[in-house]
Amino acid sequence: MQDLRVQFFVSEGTVTAVDGVSFEVDRGEIVGIVGESGSGKTMTALSLLRLIPEPGRITNGRILYGEKDIAQMTDEEIREFRGNEVAMIFQDPMTSLNPVLRIGFQVEEAMAAHSRFTNQQSRDRVVPMLQRVRIPAAKDRVRDYPHQFSGGMRQRGMIAMGVSNEPSLLIADEPTTALDVTVQASIIELLRDLSRELRASVILITHNMALVASLCNRVIVMYAGRIVEQGPTRAIFKNPQHPYTWSLLRSMPRMDEVGHERLVSIRGLPPDLSKMPPGCKFHPRCRFRIDKCLTEEPPLAEVDPAQDARCWVLMKNIPNPEAEALK
Amino acid sequence: MTAQPAPTPTTDPTIKTALLRVEKLVKYFPAGGGLLARNIVHAVDGVDLAIQPGETLGLVGESGCGKSTLGRVIVRLLPATSGHIYFQDTDLTKVRGEKLRRTRQEIQMIFQDPYASLNPRMTVGDIVSEPLRNFGVARGRKADQRVQEMMRVVGLNPNFVNRYPHEFSGGQRQRIGIARALVLDPKFIVADEPVSALDVSIQAQIVNLMEDLQSKFNLTFLFIAHDLSVVRHISDRVAVMYLGKIVEIGPSDAIRDKPLHPYTKVLQSSVPVPDPDIEATRKPILLKGEIPSPVNPPNACRFHTRCPIAQPICSEVEPPLEKKENGRFAACHFAGQL
Numbered sequence: 001m002q003d004l005r006v007q008f009f010v011s012e013g014t015v016t017a018v019d020g021v022s023f024e025v026d027r028g029e030i031v032g033i034v035g036e037s038g039s040g041k042t043m044t045a046l047s048l049l050r051l052i053p054e055p056g057r058i059t060n061g062r063i064l065y066g067e068k069d070i071a072q073m074t075d076e077e078i079r080e081f082r083g084n085e086v087a088m089i090f091q092d093p094m095t096s097l098n099p100v101l102r103i104g105f106q107v108e109e110a111m112a113a114h115s116r117f118t119n120q121q122s123r124d125r126v127v128p129m130l131q132r133v134r135i136p137a138a139k140d141r142v143r144d145y146p147h148q149f150s151g152g153m154r155q156r157g158m159i160a161m162g163v164s165n166e167p168s169l170l171i172a173d174e175p176t177t178a179l180d181v182t183v184q185a186s187i188i189e190l191l192r193d194l195s196r197e198l199r200a201s202v203i204l205i206t207h208n209m210a211l212v213a214s215l216c217n218r219v220i221v222m223y224a225g226r227i228v229e230q231g232p233t234r235a236i237f238k239n240p241q242h243p244y245t246w247s248l249l250r251s252m253p254r255m256d257e258v259g260h261e262r263l264v265s266i267r268g269l270p271p272d273l274s275k276m277p278p279g280c281k282f283h284p285r286c287r288f289r290i291d292k293c294l295t296e297e298p299p300l301a302e303v304d305p306a307q308d309a310r311c312w313v314l315m316k317n318i319p320n321p322e323a324e325a326l327k
Numbered sequence: 328m329t330a331q332p333a334p335t336p337t338t339d340p341t342i343k344t345a346l347l348r349v350e351k352l353v354k355y356f357p358a359g360g361g362l363l364a365r366n367i368v369h370a371v372d373g374v375d376l377a378i379q380p381g382e383t384l385g386l387v388g389e390s391g392c393g394k395s396t397l398g399r400v401i402v403r404l405l406p407a408t409s410g411h412i413y414f415q416d417t418d419l420t421k422v423r424g425e426k427l428r429r430t431r432q433e434i435q436m437i438f439q440d441p442y443a444s445l446n447p448r449m450t451v452g453d454i455v456s457e458p459l460r461n462f463g464v465a466r467g468r469k470a471d472q473r474v475q476e477m478m479r480v481v482g483l484n485p486n487f488v489n490r491y492p493h494e495f496s497g498g499q500r501q502r503i504g505i506a507r508a509l510v511l512d513p514k515f516i517v518a519d520e521p522v523s524a525l526d527v528s529i530q531a532q533i534v535n536l537m538e539d540l541q542s543k544f545n546l547t548f549l550f551i552a553h554d555l556s557v558v559r560h561i562s563d564r565v566a567v568m569y570l571g572k573i574v575e576i577g578p579s580d581a582i583r584d585k586p587l588h589p590y591t592k593v594l595q596s597s598v599p600v601p602d603p604d605i606e607a608t609r610k611p612i613l614l615k616g617e618i619p620s621p622v623n624p625p626n627a628c629r630f631h632t633r634c635p636i637a638q639p640i641c642s643e644v645e646p647p648l649e650k651k652e653n654g655r656f657a658a659c660h661f662a663g664q665l
Binding site for chain 2: 036037136150152153180181182184185186188189207208209210211212213214233234237238247248249251252253254255256257260262263264265266267269270285
């Protein structure tokens with residue numbers, strides 16, 4: 001993805017949801033896109049499938065899949081591309097599954113809709129697919145309707161549909177947010193196993209930093225439609241350079257917290273996308289800003305080999321950030 | 328979480344010093360509704376709890392375990408099917424009339440969804456002052472002053488008193504809900520998932536605010552949440568609920584570091600930590616099967632159908648919630664063995 005911009009044309013004017021986002025995903029890599037609501041993480045992912053809802057449009061940038069530019073594909077090509085090459089798993093499996101069709105039929109239909117398998121092959125593959133996503137008693141449950149499945153099982157059903165055509169990229173948008181923590185653990189394990197078995201790349205979109213630490217090789221942190229930091233998971237968690245990443249990691253209680261530390265709270269709110277502040281988009285909430293941040297937006301610049309941050313200051317230049325942040 | 332001298336940890340769930348004590352509390356719902364409904368949802372099925380003054384008790388469990396129902400029965404938003412709720416010396420399940428009104432002022436609730444729990448047609452001022460009017464505590468200028476004071480206390484600009492809920496962000500709305508809960512100067516607050524609907528960067532603001540308010544007003548909290556890391560952080564003690572029953576209760580760090588009940592252990596092992604080095608070696612214990620229906624919960628120990636260490640006795644004899652160590656209680660025949 002190169003220099004993607006997604007804009008929404010509404011009566012009040014133009015809202016830029018994603019601005020200048022570039023990144024690459026290698027084969028077999030698991031990349032996490034982290035951000036809060038309105039950060040542009042979901043729009044970035046939807047643009048990979050050219051699924052931006054009206055009145056939004058991709059107004060700039062190229063999205064290359066191998067040699068093909070997704071933005072230039074014909075409707076026929078994009079339809080084959082979705083599902084065959086790239087599959088998407090959504091947060092709420094109840095609203096993405098058809099409630100009046102049997103689970104097995106929906107998985108079969110996902111295969112039949114694309115040309116990789118014949119109808120007979122599609123039919124034969126349904127039960128193995130349900131087994132592959134570890135649905136117990138798959139042979140019996142293939143005839144169940146979505147409401148007969150629990151939340152976790154429905155998400156497995158969705159994943160079965162997603163991976164049934166053996167895609168090489170799986171986009172999972174908050175796949176466990178609606179699920180209980182014990183179910184979340186099993187879905188994360190499943191995604192990890194599937195990416196290995198299918199040698200597929202995974203893009204995990206989430207607000208949960210801990211899930212990223214658990215699953216991803218690389219992390220992209222988004223804020224106000226921009227990438228503010230990206231790098232290998234270990235670098236981002238051990239040595240975050242953008243004040244937003246740094247604060248986010250200290251704003252959630254950790255399960256391994258020793259004693260009771262006061263949480264770092266990020267003051268204020270994320271910006272309204274139609275009324276963006278000048279300069280760095282995070283400066284109104286940043287405790288480490290300098291004058292330059294108020295007027296000039298910093299570029300996404302290399303801070304370490306493979307790690308980039310969009311900040312004039314950088315956390316490594318702040319002597320005692322904890323004390324500063326808790327003031 | 329208080330800045331005051333730590334409350335004495337409870338060693339006995341029925342200890343007399345408790346501010347609020349729940350005894351054999353039961354809440355059943357008819358399943359499917361209607362007069363002829365024959366199925367019964369065992370939402371809360373014999374819960375004993377004692378919460379000490381100034382303490383935060385965390386109540387953790389997965390969806391459908393009955394934790395929200397328990398919270399709602401305690402604040403009397405729902406009537407109990409049987410059992411007792413003692414607030415100081417008053418049995419809330421028995422009191423009526425004026426006495427009930429007075430005890431109700433002392434017990435307030437903060438809700439999960441700051442969008443659904445505020446009337447969109449009322450101004451912030453009206454929302455926060457409504458309890459004052461309902462209980463005849465203050466009206467007119469005196470009420471206005473109290474509202475402004477509460478807005479300052481929760482970090483809202485008092486000049487926004489005439490605005491409507493939709494003009495505020497989720498975090499600010501949760502502050503409005505907290506101001507409403509505190510305006511009557513209550514002693515006890517039930518907070519039902521107060522941060523789970525909020526963005527990550529906002530959650531810390533609300534958690535920190537609740538901690539500050541607790542020490543400022545000497546509040547006692549029942550903090551209900553599904554997220555064990557948040558619950559451990561904010562609570563002095565944690566109670567773990569599964570299918571309508573408390574399966575374990577004890578000091579927060581002990582529950583996290585050395586869970587006694589196998590279900591607590593499973594929960595603890597499932598929570599990811601934002602540290603890739605720890606995550607590389609963490610092995611969650613995956614549960615078999617799914618949570619059974621509360622309409623027809625398993626016999627004896629309710630966890631036995633999914634428990635990794637269940638023995639024949641677990642499906643025959645229900646283990647009582649009993650003392651296993653100092654200040655620690657668990658309902659398991661094989662506590663500490665997973």
